[in-house]
Amino acid sequence: MAFTVEPLNKGHDRKPFQCGQPDLDDWFQHRASQDDKRNVARVFVASNDEHGVIGFYCLSSFTLTIGDLPDEIGRKLPHYEAIPAALIGRLARDIRVHGKGIGELLLADAVRRIISASRTLAVFAIVVEAKDAAASAFYEGFGFRPFPQHPHRLFLLTSTASTAFERL
Numbered sequence: 001m002a003f004t005v006e007p008l009n010k011g012h013d014r015k016p017f018q019c020g021q022p023d024l025d026d027w028f029q030h031r032a033s034q035d036d037k038r039n040v041a042r043v044f045v046a047s048n049d050e051h052g053v054i055g056f057y058c059l060s061s062f063t064l065t066i067g068d069l070p071d072e073i074g075r076k077l078p079h080y081e082a083i084p085a086a087l088i089g090r091l092a093r094d095i096r097v098h099g100k101g102i103g104e105l106l107l108a109d110a111v112r113r114i115i116s117a118s119r120t121l122a123v124f125a126i127v128v129e130a131k132d133a134a135a136s137a138f139y140e141g142f143g144f145r146p147f148p149q150h151p152h153r154l155f156l157l158t159s160t161a162s163t164a165f166e167r168l
């Protein structure tokens with residue numbers, strides 16, 4: 001299914017959007033543009049002529065501490081107070097396009113955008129917030145690993161993501 005992904009704008013009709021998680025729908029419909037305006041989240045929207053808005057994700061900068069990471073990764077890092085990361089805070093597709101690969105394409109678009117930004121602003125890891133066990137399983141299918149102390153927060157090293165995209 002063809003669609004475009006672009007920054008949230010006034011032309012996007014968000015009212016009919018439903019992903020199956022009411023709190024995500026509510027955030028997208030009522031709070032996404034405020035978060036974007038206030039520079040706390042950058043919101044990207046997928047749409048096409050047939051369905052209108054079919055998905056979204058949002059990106060923010062984020063920091064980790066070495067203690068957040070598994071030992072085998074943390075011990076190779078310099079002992080800085082903050083390790084730079086990028087957060088995919090929310091990501092969802094409309095239930096009308098369930099199981100058609102839109103979630104995967106949205107995730108790929110978000111990761112590609114982060115890799116591109118990381119050439120200007122260092123990003124050690126890409127972090128995702130999963131709403132529940134099903135969302136964690138979705139992300140784990142793409143190589144994300146849960147943080148030892150936050151099972152529903154997962155990460156992928158930017159270096160791993162870049163290598164994966166180079167192969168495509």
Ligand SMILES: CC(C)(COP(=O)(O)OP(=O)(O)OC[C@H]1O[C@@H](n2cnc3c(N)ncnc32)[C@H](O)[C@@H]1OP(=O)(O)O)[C@@H](O)C(=O)NCCC(=O)NCCS
Nearest residue numbers: 090091092093099100101102103104130131134135137138
């Ligand atoms: C999670 C979500 C984005 C997946 O989107 P989707 O378009 O239905 O999934 P896709 O069709 O792209 O599936 C891609 C792959 O992930 C797998 N997958 C999808 N949902 C999954 C789940 N709940 N558990 C495990 N694997 C899942 C698919 O089987 C597929 O793998 P395959 O290619 O090996 O068959 C979607 O279910 C959603 O929007 N859920 C509500 C919001 C949400 O929970 N967002 C995530 C946290 S903010």
